[in-house]
Amino acid sequence: xxxxxxxxxPDISNSWANDPTSNSGNNGEEQDxxxxxxxxxxxxxxxxxxxxxxxxxxxxxSITKIFSLSKMVLGGYGIIFGTLVCCLEINLxxxxxxxxxxxxxxxxxxxxxxxxxxxxMVSWSFDxxxxxxxxxxxxxxxxxNTWVLCRYPGYRKVLNELGEEEEKKMxxxxxxxxxxxxxAFKSLPWWEV
Numbered sequence: 710x711x712x713x714x715x716x717x718x719p720d721i722s723n724s725w726a727n728d729p730t731s732n733s734g735n736n737g738e739e740q741d742x743x744x745x746x747x748x749x750x751x752x753x754x755x756x757x758x759x760x761x762x763x764x765x766x767x768x769x770x771s772i773t774k775i776f777s778l779s780k781m782v783l784g785g786y787g788i789i790f791g792t793l794v795c796c797l798e799i800n801l802x803x804x805x806x807x808x809x810x811x812x813x814x815x816x817x818x819x820x821x822x823x824x825x826x827x828x829x830m831v832s833w834s835f836d837x838x839x840x841x842x843x844x845x846x847x848x849x850x851x852x853x854n855t856w857v858l859c860r861y862p863g864y865r866k867v868l869n870e871l872g873e874e875e876e877k878k879m880x881x882x883x884x885x886x887x888x889x890x891x892x893a894f895k896s897l898p899w900w901e902v
Contacts, residue, residue, distance in 0.1 A: 800872030825851030
């Protein structure tokens with residue numbers, strides 16, 4: 710994805726040297742920042758998946774409080790919200806399109822900030838240590854996500870490119886495993902294939 714990003718972006722590494730009105734180091738800094746974008750995407754995805762996992766685990770613990778209807782409802786919301794963030798960060802094409810069409814606010818930095826704050830408040834309401842840890846993690850990630858999405862406008866494009874590369878790799882591996890273990894399907898009945 711970084712190689713494709715370099716291909717689509719014109720080379721401006723020496724253009725600042727000939728322009729007397731430009732700042733002396735900004736273009737090189739911007740290009741270095743764009744080169745770091747795949748690493749930033751990976752760290753963001755891991756952080757979001759970790760915080761969503763904490764939210765889901767805290768929500769499951771909250772659902773078990775059967776004598777408190779409000780905690781059970783909030784636990785259900787927590788599971789749904791955490792699953793939504795996990796599906797967003799997995800970034801497979803069959804998940805990406807429904808999420809983009811139904812939950813488009815996750816692609817807007819400020820609406821995503823509000824959603825993460827809402828998830829943090831739901832998590833805080835569980836009154837457990839895991840809920841409080843998840844709430845702090847979601848609050849920190851809300852700020853970091855907003856900063857990254859505003860700072861790097863090409864974040865979504867690189868995320869989609871990386872997701873497509875990962876999906877192609879998984880399909881190749883799946884076909885390879887199917888080809889190697891193709892005899893396993895011969896013994897199954899036709900309704901289980």
